[in-house]
Amino acid sequence: MDIKQIQELIRFVAKSGVNEVAIEQQDFKITIKTNQAPTIVHASVPVAAPAPAAAPVAAQADAPPATPVADTSKYITIKSPMIGTFYRSASPDKPLFVNVGDEINTGDVLCIIEAMKLFNEIESEVSGRIVKILVDNASPVEYDQPLFLVEPI
Numbered sequence: 001m002d003i004k005q006i007q008e009l010i011r012f013v014a015k016s017g018v019n020e021v022a023i024e025q026q027d028f029k030i031t032i033k034t035n036q037a038p039t040i041v042h043a044s045v046p047v048a049a050p051a052p053a054a055a056p057v058a059a060q061a062d063a064p065p066a067t068p069v070a071d072t073s074k075y076i077t078i079k080s081p082m083i084g085t086f087y088r089s090a091s092p093d094k095p096l097f098v099n100v101g102d103e104i105n106t107g108d109v110l111c112i113i114e115a116m117k118l119f120n121e122i123e124s125e126v127s128g129r130i131v132k133i134l135v136d137n138a139s140p141v142e143y144d145q146p147l148f149l150v151e152p153i
Contacts, residue, residue, distance in 0.1 A: 006030065076126050078148040080141045084115035088137045102130045103153065110148060113141065128152040 013021050013032045022031040080086070088096045088111055097109050104110065109121045128150040135147050 075131055075149040075151055076128060077146045078110065078122075078124065078126070078150060080113060080143060080145045080147055081122065082113055082115050082120065083143050084113040084120070084141060086135045086137065086139055086141045086147065087112040087114065087119075088133070090119075098130050098133075098148075100130050100133060104128060104130060104150065122147070124150075126150055126152060 009021070009023075009030075010032055020031065020033045023029070088098075090097075090112060097111055098104060104124045105127045106124055108124045110124050111122050112119050113122055114120070130148055131151050132149040133147070134149065135141055135145070141147065
């Protein structure tokens with residue numbers, strides 16, 4: 001791969017919304033990572049045998065419709081109000097603020113986002129039940145990135 005191809009690949013990855021792309025050939029390996037919000041894309045592209053790839057890609061392409069999109073429309077998405085590092089508890093030895101299935105009220109602390117050595121408690125603006133936690137503990141988050149799905153009560 002020459003530098004022009006690498007630059008084109010970087011532009012393509014940035015435009016596509018994918019977080020990470022890894023390409024490995026016989027004597028060359030490249031991984032491109034972005035700081036964008038996660039976009040789930042499943043693809044399998046073997047270097048040596050392109051013919052067998054059709055079945056796994058087709059099977060994975062059918063997977064997203066299996067999870068009903070309409071179900072998430074009834075949930076409220078709590079998003080990050082800032083850029084920083086997401087933490088589910090005040091410290092490693094403290095209990096988690098919330099877990100899946102917990103009922104929350106307006107004003108309850110859901111997580112902490114560390115930004116520039118400041119630890120900001122993120123409080124709920126809604127009441128409901130936590131359906132899904134969309135971010136792993138101690139991982140970076142972007143402004144307006146979905147953090148939690150809440151089923152209103």
